[in-house]
Amino acid sequence: MIGFLIINYNDAKTTIHLLENIKDYSCIDQIVVVDNHSTDDSFDVLKAYESEKVVLLRREDGRQFGAGINFGLRYLEKQGITHTFISNSDIEISCEEELKKIIKHKNEGTILAPRIQEHTGVNQGWKVPSNTQLVLSAVPFFYRFFVNSNRYDKSYYQENFLPVEVVSFCFFFVQIAKIREVGYLDENLFLYFEENTMSCKLHKKDIYLCLDSSVFHNHSVTINKNLNRKKKYQTLSSSRRYFAKHYNGAGFFSLFCLWLLEKVTLCGFCIVGLFQK
Numbered sequence: 692m693i694g695f696l697i698i699n700y701n702d703a704k705t706t707i708h709l710l711e712n713i714k715d716y717s718c719i720d721q722i723v724v725v726d727n728h729s730t731d732d733s734f735d736v737l738k739a740y741e742s743e744k745v746v747l748l749r750r751e752d753g754r755q756f757g758a759g760i761n762f763g764l765r766y767l768e769k770q771g772i773t774h775t776f777i778s779n780s781d782i783e784i785s786c787e788e789e790l791k792k793i794i795k796h797k798n799e800g801t802i803l804a805p806r807i808q809e810h811t812g813v814n815q816g817w818k819v820p821s822n823t824q825l826v827l828s829a830v831p832f833f834y835r836f837f838v839n840s841n842r843y844d845k846s847y848y849q850e851n852f853l854p855v856e857v858v859s860f861c862f863f864f865v866q867i868a869k870i871r872e873v874g875y876l877d878e879n880l881f882l883y884f885e886e887n888t889m890s891c892k893l894h895k896k897d898i899y900l901c902l903d904s905s906v907f908h909n910h911s912v913t914i915n916k917n918l919n920r921k922k923k924y925q926t927l928s929s930s931r932r933y934f935a936k937h938y939n940g941a942g943f944f945s946l947f948c949l950w951l952l953e954k955v956t957l958c959g960f961c962i963v964g965l966f967q968k
Contacts, residue, residue: 692720693794694775696763698756699726703733705909706780710740716787718794719776723748723767727759756860757876757885764875768867779861781909792904793864796852801869801897802889804858805904814908815848816855816900817841819890822945825935829928829952851903856895860886861908869897877937882923883930891938921957928953 695713699706706724713719726734726749734749741747750762760777767775774797776790784790793803807814818841820828843855870876873892876885890898932949935941941949 692770692772692774693718693797694767694770694772695719695722696760696767696775696777697722697724697780698759698763698778699724699729699733699737699780700759701729701731701733702780703729703731703736706733706737707740709778709780709782709784710745712784713787714742714745716790718787718791719744721746721767721770721772723763725750725759725763727756728752755878755881757880758878761875761878764865764867764870768871772867774864774866776862776864777860779908782862783907783909785905785907789904789906793901796899796901797864797866799852800854800899801866801893802858802863803865803899803901804863805906806900806902807859807862808905808907809910811910814859815902816843816853816858816898818843818856819887819895819939822935822939822941825931825939825941826945826948826952829931829949829956831956848900848902851901853900853902854896855898855900857886857890858898858900859908860889861910862906879933879937880930881926883927884934887934888938924956925953928956 695716697706697709710722710724714722722745724737724740724745724747726737726747728750734747737747746766748763748766750759752758763777764775774794776793789805793805796803804816820841824840847853873889877888880888928949932946932953935949936946
């Protein structure tokens with residue numbers, strides 16, 4: 692049986708748009724919306740969309756993205772769902788066929804993902820960064836170099852079904868039992884680096900792109916509604932340091948560099964803020 696898991700936080704309007712998009716898809720047996728402890732009226736608004744096929748759950752103990760996914764995965768597995776799509780609310784799917792192209796590979800990998808169309812280009816997976824790359828990514832001037840250095844060469848994308856180290860968690864498809872076997876998503880992270888940590892848990896294997904399928908990600912719509920630029924940077928930096936320490940074997944020097952660069956950049960935010968007042 693196939694599920695579809697949506698994580699909502701203070702964004703009922705966008706979640707409803709996705710629900711309307713997929714609720715009649717015959718390839719989906721159950722849709723679960725996890726309201727990740729919204730502080731607005733999202734839960735009450737979404738209650739109106741519950742049905743035999745659509746279930747609304749609410750978490751009361753925080754809003755970590757990974758924890759919300761784990762909560763939904765545990766529920767779905769108890770309902771007999773073996774595989775599920777996991778989606779941000781700001782995903783748009785053109786037709787049911789895009790999902791069917793992924794489902795046909797459901798037993799060929801732990802995690803499968805389509806080509807993700809975004810405003811800035813196309814997301815087709817990436818490689819787990821080294822600690823040197825992580826340090827460079829913390830320097831605003833080098834960030835674009837970091838992103839490009841982690842991408843696969845264009846020549847790699849010659850087939851429709853390809854192994855990669857990491858895929859975007861804005862939209863992906865999983866075998867629930869295999870995610871359970873590696874301890875689900877790390878709940879110490881929020882918004883950033885969940886994909887890289889899961890890749891490390893899976894030893895950078897069993898993750899695939901289905902390039903004949905694609906969805907559109909209205910990137911950062913939900914994040915931008917709930918976090919300002921400084922808070923996003925703080926969240927990214929703390930997640931980066933956590934990943935480097937607990938999954939990438941970073942030593943003292945790398946961790947110190949990450950901490951120092953974070954403090955310098957935050958000072959920059961403060962200085963800019965003073966001039967903007």
